[in-house]
Amino acid sequence: MEWDAPDTPANAAAFGSSGGSAVPAAFPKVRVLTLAECGWHASLAAAIGPSTGKHSGAQTLAMELFPRLEPGMLLLADRGFYGFDQSCTVAESGADVLWRMSDGPTLSKVADPARRFLPVAGLRPEAESRSARAAASSRLD
Incomplete structure (x- = not known):
C-alpha cells in the first residue's frame, strides 16, 4: 500500500x-x-x-x-515475490511457505531435502475450469 x-x-x-x-x-x-x-x-x-x-x-x-518469520508460521506469498534469494531467506527463518507461481518457472527436484522445497502442481482451478469449459463448448459445436 x-x-x-x-x-x-x-x-x-x-x-x-x-x-x-x-x-x-x-x-x-x-x-x-x-x-x-x-x-x-x-x-x-x-x-x-x-x-x-x-x-x-x-x-x-x-x-x-x-x-x-518464525518456525511454525506459514507464509502465503504471491508470484511476484518468488526467487532463489527469497526462498533461501524464508527457509532460513524456519517458516513454511506456499508460493503462488506463474507458468514461467520450471521447478525440478531439490537435491537438498533439508531445504523443504516441494513443487506443487495441479492447484490451478481457473485453468482447469477454462479447459473444462473449452472441452464442453467443443462438444456443443
Whole structure:
C-alpha cells in the first residue's frame, strides 16, 4: 500500500514523490509492506520505503520482512515475490511457505531435502475450469 506523507523536505528526500518531474504528486509517497496474520489481520511487522526509484518495490521491502518469520508460521506469498534469494531467506527463518507461481518457472527436484522445497502442481482451478469449459463448448459445436 502507499501512503501520503506530510510535505516536508525530510520526507521528500527520504521517500520522493510519484508523478513526473514536471508535475510531481502533492505529497511524498511512502510504500508500506506488512507481514500480517490471516485470522485477525493483525500486522506482525512492517517495512517502509520510497514508492519510486531503484529498489523501491514491494519485493525489496519483503526481503526486510522475511527474517521476521518464525518456525511454525506459514507464509502465503504471491508470484511476484518468488526467487532463489527469497526462498533461501524464508527457509532460513524456519517458516513454511506456499508460493503462488506463474507458468514461467520450471521447478525440478531439490537435491537438498533439508531445504523443504516441494513443487506443487495441479492447484490451478481457473485453468482447469477454462479447459473444462473449452472441452464442453467443443462438444456443443
